[in-house]
Amino acid sequence: MIFPNHQRAQGNKLYYQEELKKSPAKEDETLVNNVPTSLEPNEREKYEMLCRGDLSIPPAVQAQLKCRYVHRNVPYLRLMPLKEEEAYLQPRILLYRDVMYDSEIDLIKKMAQPRLRRATVQNYKTGELEIAHYRISKSAWLREPEHPVVERISKRVEYMTGLTTSTAEELQVVNYGIGGHYEPHYDFARPGEANAFKSLGTGNRVATVLFYMSDVAQGGATVFTSLNLSLWPEKGTAAFWHNLHTTSDGDYYTRHAACPVLTGSKWVSNKWLHEAGQEFLRPCDPNEVISKQELS
Numbered sequence: 001m002i003f004p005n006h007q008r009a010q011g012n013k014l015y016y017q018e019e020l021k022k023s024p025a026k027e028d029e030t031l032v033n034n035v036p037t038s039l040e041p042n043e044r045e046k047y048e049m050l051c052r053g054d055l056s057i058p059p060a061v062q063a064q065l066k067c068r069y070v071h072r073n074v075p076y077l078r079l080m081p082l083k084e085e086e087a088y089l090q091p092r093i094l095l096y097r098d099v100m101y102d103s104e105i106d107l108i109k110k111m112a113q114p115r116l117r118r119a120t121v122q123n124y125k126t127g128e129l130e131i132a133h134y135r136i137s138k139s140a141w142l143r144e145p146e147h148p149v150v151e152r153i154s155k156r157v158e159y160m161t162g163l164t165t166s167t168a169e170e171l172q173v174v175n176y177g178i179g180g181h182y183e184p185h186y187d188f189a190r191p192g193e194a195n196a197f198k199s200l201g202t203g204n205r206v207a208t209v210l211f212y213m214s215d216v217a218q219g220g221a222t223v224f225t226s227l228n229l230s231l232w233p234e235k236g237t238a239a240f241w242h243n244l245h246t247t248s249d250g251d252y253y254t255r256h257a258a259c260p261v262l263t264g265s266k267w268v269s270n271k272w273l274h275e276a277g278q279e280f281l282r283p284c285d286p287n288e289v290i291s292k293q294e295l296s
């Protein structure tokens, strides 16, 4: 049985400590054996606590979170509104419930299965894709023309995000076995990173939509190490957040990780949206103030 975050927090001892409060992560500064290991002194500790359900956002913050039905004036959504749930307010991290049907999940898994290969990451210095011990999973990419369901998922992502998927990456399907995980990282490319998304010509990854295509019996949470937030996978739910401020600067509070799967297996799919084409859908907000600390 999967317990939502707040129930776990109440069931377990809540180790919320002053020094572990929301704090922005800094850029990776060092590479050891080509691996960004600059987990801040207490980031590893937080990562592990969040994965165990031993750390969570304070009750006062939780109490401000709301859920609602949304239609965004889209006729289709008026008939079938999205079930939107706030998981965090700043940065805004939203959950959409029941946005991928079991039949769609079965089909997507079936299409991806024969193509699953060990997932790669982009080398920070060289820009080359390579296998890394800090990301252990298998993944495959699905294109919209391959099946109407893949196209339908993109459309749903547009409804959820209010952004265009015309410049998005293909749908990435990921399977984690026992021990599979992805250590703390940013989804957006940072200044100075080699080759980052340049070949795509669509700018940086402005937003992430992460569909949970399975429950996970134990482990496998998505955790935000600068926010003390854990999202526990629930089949059919999608998480959505912006990786960039409207100024195009990266939001360093979005640093996140996929916790090791302890029992069972975990399936997700990622839709990464890019900056190009969003200019009028998410215009630059000149009032958005970004702290120097975040930009350093």
Ligand SMILES: O=C(O)CCC(=O)C(=O)O
Pocket (backbone or CB within 6 Å): 182, 187, 210, 220, 221, 222, 256, 257, 258, 259, 268, 270
């Ligand atoms: O699987 C998860 O929970 C998160 C995956 C992730 O962060 C990624 O693939 O970039």
Ligand SMILES: [Fe+2]
Pocket (backbone or CB within 6 Å): 185, 186, 187, 256
């Ligand atoms: Fe990620």
